[in-house]
Amino acid sequence: MARRGRSGAALVIAMGTLAAACAAPGSNSPQPAATSAAAPSTAPTCGTAPITMNGYFETGFPLPKALTTEFTKQHPNVTWNVREDQFAVITQNAPRVLADNPPDLMRLPQVSELVKDSLLKNLDGYAKVFGWDKWPASQLEQLRLGPGGRPRGEGSLYALGLNSSMTGIFYNKKLAAKIGMSAPPATLAELDAAMDKAKKAGITPIVQFNGGATGGLAFPLQDLMASYGPAAPINDWIFQKPGATIDTPSNLQAVQHLERWIKAGYFQKDVNAVDYATMMSRFIDGQGLFMFNGDWESGNLDKQLPGDVGFSLMPPAQEGGKRAAMSAPLTFGIAANAKNADCAAFFLNWVATDKRAREIGVEVGGSRPMGPADAYMPEVAADKVTAATLAAGADISKDNGAMDFIANATGAIYAKSWTPQLQKLVAGQQKPQELLKAVQADYTSQLEGN
Structure with a gap:
């Protein structure tokens, strides 16, 4: 991850x-x-x-x-x-x-x-x-x-x-209250509406990183893939199953949706120059409503912003739909x-x-330890964001919606394909349909090279 x-x-x-x-x-x-x-x-x-x-x-x-x-x-x-x-x-x-x-x-x-x-x-x-x-x-x-x-x-x-x-969406509760958001969005349309309200209120909707060799727009993209399509074909691709492809109609919808967020100005303007540490600093400083990130930051956020951070899984495209997330x-x-x-x-x-x-x-880790099914689990106060991330993990298990990270498909796919292609999408130098074709071509070439 x-x-x-x-x-x-x-x-x-x-x-x-x-x-x-x-x-x-x-x-x-x-x-x-x-x-x-x-x-x-x-x-x-x-x-x-x-x-x-x-x-x-x-x-x-x-x-x-x-x-x-x-x-x-x-x-x-x-x-x-x-x-x-x-x-x-x-x-x-x-x-x-x-x-x-x-x-x-x-x-x-x-x-x-x-x-x-x-x-x-x-x-x-x-x-x-x-x-x-x-x-x-x-x-x-x-x-x-x-x-x-x-x-x-x-x-x-x-x-x-x-x-x-596991990855999902962290949100600043104080900024959410300013736009009338009292609970996490239940559908993708509600998430879009919250971002639009934030933008109109002068609040940066999404603080994200996408600079360097391992960019962070892969997080919201994979979440969008989970909203539009099933997890199994994505896992097949990551696990290098014969005939698997990332270039599918539902994944194209996901990239197109991400592009709409980019064009709407929902990410900070310098997203392609922002590294992970800067993203975290800005979110903790209250400079954005949402952040797509993993539960490994839950403990940190409980210390830095006690009681002021919420977490939810990416909402499905349709109300009542099953949820999936990168969980590795x-x-x-x-x-x-x-x-x-x-x-x-x-x-x-x-x-x-x-x-x-x-x-x-x-x-400290903010997530569920591995181990036996009946292993000890410490209690967590309900007002902590860690409690929300642990509950979300249980929901993913119930819906069988765990996906590996799309950056783990090959050793080079993250730095040499996903990141530069998504940076080009931000810069307006790549189209959604061509992005997936390029990543699939790189994936095939890397597998054949091994």
């Missing part, structure tokens, strides 16, 4: 000696993508000897840092040496970092090519011994890949999520040659099962 800022680097590891029970489930050498890792007889741990974990995380998002800090409190023999980069940089650096300076734990971009190149550790052995394969299957579907990295959605497990994130794990993986793979796997399991870790996932 889009989400949010990023970083990476080679780090020095002070390697401790692990007990025999901590033997890695499989060789530390890169495995062919189709090879499953054997499960150890007992679950690995981080042992008791000093270990320095090598991490490569995304900058700008406090959840991983909060979790690693708490982990060290509970396991004081484990310290963390973490490099951070923006997600766009991680996307570009991932193959080199995983090959040359393999981290123990890494925030991952799209994973198909990384699996094809045997850069990620196969987690099947860990899944068996920790019981991850008994979690709800939908939690891990997006992290499974077939031989050679295709298709996604089935096969071996190569990553895990710190939580399950905050993906982390273990390098194939990681020196402390067992401890990294133990950490990932701890994130999903430890009571305090799950509390941090909700309080």
Whole structure:
């Protein structure tokens, strides 16, 4: 998922000696993508000897840092040496970092090519011994890949999520009150009307980012795709299913609707120059009514604007229609040659099962932690935006409307296709019907090139 800022680097590891029970489930050498890792007889741990974990995380998002800090409190023999980069940089650096300076734990971009190149550790052995394969299957579907990295959605497990994130619409309640909006729009037409009222009242309807290599107009576009059409064909395209296409009539309606918002002036004029951090700063400063973003910001917004932010899923085109949204794990993986793979796997399991870790996932991450269906869930006050995002996640599950992020279809599709094409749409240099054809052509070319 889009989400949010990023970083990476080679780090020095002070390697401790692990007990025999901590033997890695499989060789530390890169495995062919189709090879499953054997499960150890007992679950690995981080042992008791000093270990320095090598991490490569995304900058700008406090959840991983909060979790690693708490982990060290509970396991004081484990310290963390973490490099951070923006997600766009991680996307570009991932193959080199995983090959040359393999981290123990890494925030991952799209994973198909990384699996094809045997850069990620196969987690099947860990899944068996920790019981991850008994979690709800939908939690891990997006992290499974077939031989050679295709298709996604089935096969071996190569990553895990710190939580399950979801995108939707945040809104400023004080600005909403100024235009008479007392509840989230129930239909796409109502959302359009609210934006029009805001524009006429001198309020910027949408604060969004679209600058740099990973632009944010993909968020509202995918939400519009969810309003106009079913989620399954979009997931098929993202998962590289044979014959799948993004160039469909309902997706064309979505791009056309986005273009209408652009031409109506609903986005700030400099949207193509705005990065993620600037978008967040402007929204927190009250400079716009709506923001299309993910629940990973819920905890932050509850602190920055307590009681003043609402959240809703994108409304359907027709009243009563089912809702869908980008809902995907905050993906982390273990390098194939990681020196402390067992401890990294133990950490990932701890994130999903430890009571305090799950509390941090909700309080800081703003979204539902992954893990067993009956796992502990902390209570959240009803007036917090985090409560709204958690409720929205439950609605998505009920409607079976979870989609992976359209930027995850291939390793290069976000930076080299979606972002420049959407930037051209903003600049009036691209038409909706040609945008989808261009993205589909890039997708086909990238798949054939692999």
